[in-house]
Amino acid sequence: MLRRFDVHRATSVKEAVQLRGLFGEDAAVFAGGTEILLAMKLGVARWPHLIDVKTIKPLADISATKDTLRIGATATHRSIERSEVVARVLPALARVEANVANVRVRAAGTLAGNLAFAEPHADPPALLIALGARVILEGGAGSRTVPVAELITGMYETAIAADEIIVAIEIPLPARDARVAYVKFQILERPSVGVAAVATMRDGRFVGAPTMVVGAVDEMPRRVDTAQFAGAGASDADTLGAIAEAARAAVEPTADLAGSVDYKRHLVGVFAQRAVASLVARAS
């Protein structure tokens, strides 16, 4: 049972932006509803107005150019998981999306909504940040592009202005020889720890420094300082130990039902090593 609200079905991005401007904090953007309806049910949020953006048809598109994958704001986790375009140009994203929550949440929830809600226990943000993804926002003052790393500013907090909506997520495609991995630990509905890693490797060594981002464990995803691992052997015990240490140092875990601060920090080290092992094992 939900308290009363009105749903406004926008037919264009322009109309959605106008509605955002009109209602301000009294409205939430409504796509999959998997987060906002839940928040309203639990009584932790209340919006008298929902602006439905699913009725803006072009926002569901998924397309790729030779160097960028573009995912529209209403593309669901499931449509990304099943997209032939994604399978072809960025299979690592399809693998992550195939393991978000459960199939019902994936059928309704959207990647853009996941970012906009900024629930800390989420899979996609760490991977998107590791890949250098950015979000296209449209607002009263026009269009702007914000890296996902700057979009999420805290627990349930983002840099999205009150009159802006996400129209698309753009992901630069990794170099042809780059390897992409995401590993996570999950016992409940949401991940306890997730680690994304992107690197180019030759003869078992990193070419340059790997990119690593730890998600789900802190108030927001955290980038691991990996500069010292440029050129290091990815299977060397000393390197792996130092990577675990660097990953643990990058986070300030939040204690919750999934575990204590110490336990989660330990997991971060373990999963950082597993992410590297996954890079080593992966051909692409």
Add this chain to the structure above:
Amino acid sequence: MGRREIQLQLNGGDRRVEVEDQMLLIELVRSLGLVGTKLSCDTQVCGACTVLLDGHPVSSCTTLAIEADGKPVVTIEGLADGTKLHPLQEAFIERFAFQCGYCTPGMIVSAKALLDEKPAPDAAEVRHWMEGNICRCTGYQTIVDAVLDAADQMRSAR
């Protein structure tokens, strides 16, 4: 806004109903007498309220009724053909894939979505698909067996 008329294909039949914007799909289907769909966790975790909306399995506890406007909705009541049970329903009985039965409508509707999309899943694919449907009685093995049996049955009947 606020209140509107929607038209949906509910288990194959056209229905026109007036709903309020905040009404949930589970409230709508149960108010229409289709009480096979069960409310349990109310937070899209357990799967007891699963229905098919436009062919996709969704948590009807966290889906607005207005989302069904112009779309087909299938609930557990829509699976049997008259008094002839759906192969999934037969397989769940045959394999003793339930005890208290509260999760069963959601399990079966969820499994239907899987078999509609993938008629020959392996056990790992069944487990992955069904991991969002929680059962406290069976220990899941008989459920996985039932889904695999139903898949075999439906393929050989084709």
